[in-house]
Amino acid sequence: MMGRLTFVGLGLGARGISLEGVVAVKEADSCYLEYYTTPHEPTLLKELENETGRVMTVVDREFVEDGREILKEARGSRVVLAVPGDPMIATTHNELRVRAIGQKTETAVIHAATIPSSAASASGLHYYKFGRMMTITRETLDSMQQAYHTLQTNLLQGLHTLLLLEFDVEGGEGAAPPAVIGGLLRAEKNFGREVLTEETFALVLSRLGRQDSELRAGYLKDLRNSEYGEKPHCIVIPGGLHFTEVEAVAAIFGLGEGEVRDNSRNMKGTAEVLIPRYAAKTRRALNSARERLGRDYDTLLENVELYTKDAEGFLARGEHELAMLSMGYAEGLLDSAGFTGRAKIDW
């Protein structure tokens, strides 16, 4: 008999498995359940066994990472590995699948709900406006820096950010929302790029898809001092908001529409901040320089004016890097008179 390894997603909550998944479990010769890496509803195992009439062999992460026993068995029989959420989100399960394919064992994947997509859809925000997400295992300096950077990149594009607060298997601890929020605010203090403030609007989704799920929305200053109970948690920091998103978030989280804030509104990229400021300064300096410089500077000054205009044009077309190049060039041209002692340039 040809063997087969089927990865069955258990979705969210204790009854998240699909009917297709139930059939796969029933038809399997042996069934493994790996849920050490994923916080799950306490009744999961019992519900699963009741519904399928099968006994699940609960295995730990090492067993799956090692994989030799499962792979050996799957050479000649139908093996199911059941995993909370969608089974192929984790690298470990992907690697096991690659090894199974490598030994010519047929594989199959039965998808299920997973936190990243469910968090997006549960939030009332538009799914296609989410940027890159980030997983935070512990509130380390490095992971906070990365989250801060991801947030900046997304907010600059008006995109929403999902932060998945993960569960550290060895330490037995998950990253709790207050610690992560505190870490983000400290990152702001260190980097000072005006990515977030205590007034930044955010959503905290706890135990999504479970009976005891809790959804909270508010400003970071308030959210950092709350209790959120059992893991898992995730945090969504919205970017630009369409009015239907404001309505949906307000309704779902029980807020007034005025309380739902657009965190991208005041976010500006370097060029957007600097070009208007520099262009104005350059024009003022140009005017005062004109009076002091002779005719041999006419062409140069004309070019200062032209390149300043170019910078504004590039900015308007979203070509921020070329805008900065033009702006710098105009400033350099004008400043040359100062460096060569021809005229003091008043910036």
Added chain:
Amino acid sequence: MMGRLTFVGLGLGARGISLEGVVAVKEADSCYLEYYTTPHEPTLLKELENETGRVMTVVDREFVEDGREILKEARGSRVVLAVPGDPMIATTHNELRVRAIGQKTETAVIHAATIPSSAASASGLHYYKFGRMMTITRETLDSMQQAYHTLQTNLLQGLHTLLLLEFDVEGGEGAAPPAVIGGLLRAEKNFGREVLTEETFALVLSRLGRQDSELRAGYLKDLRNSEYGEKPHCIVIPGGLHFTEVEAVAAIFGLGEGEVRDNSRNMKGTAEVLIPRYAAKTRRALNSARERLGRDYDTLLENVELYTKDAEGFLARGEHELAMLSMGYAEGLLDSAGFTGRAKIDW
């Protein structure tokens, strides 16, 4: 009796509903099924009715958009609206939920597998490396431009891009992979930003999660001339690849590892292309200018050197806009000698 409106996700395929969803359908006073906007497996309705023992009332999009009947009913009884995939991904269902909350009807959401997350996890790529996704309803000039732009933004950050090929309800037509691939290649011809070529590596996932699903991988020149059968389809254009992603994609799609290409490898942002080139040119021009300019230019020339170095430093730290500003400034300073007739600058 207090009413309730429950949105039940049907996941992928005909048996994608979760056990939780089955319970909700069984307990409801009335059950609606809306699947006009989403291509679904033909046996879906039959399987659903068999499994739940309930008759589903199949409704069209207008019925859901209008919503008055459902909302009225949900005021005093338990109503289920079943939707393929995850129920809250579509704006229509979100809006209905907001209206239900507005009339003080309790709402609940039962999540399920959805194409965006399943496509990411089925592809063998790391989920957290996906950037913003895009939905393409028809291969219009505008949507192709937007997809091209999204692709560029993602690839520059090394991120993967998911293009969801949607289904146009009124026209009864979906965007087919060959047309979309052709449209992207034409966008490249128009914009010329070297975002993609005929050699760009891509994945096409058709009817994901269904019995008749088909996964294909290859280069755009080959993929554009293939047949993909029934909708739905989606396209994944990978960005930077970790070696475990190369292994997984090769195994899942039956390719040699050498055939799996990193589309981000040669992607460079404007500053990354221009700064090294401009810095070299400026240093050459600086050397030749030194011989021709007098001592009054010493400070200026020293600053040209310093700002060129600054530009390289900013680039190395990822501050592309400041790098361009410095580079432009250095060039402007040096070029001033040409504009004022002091010395011809040989660039």
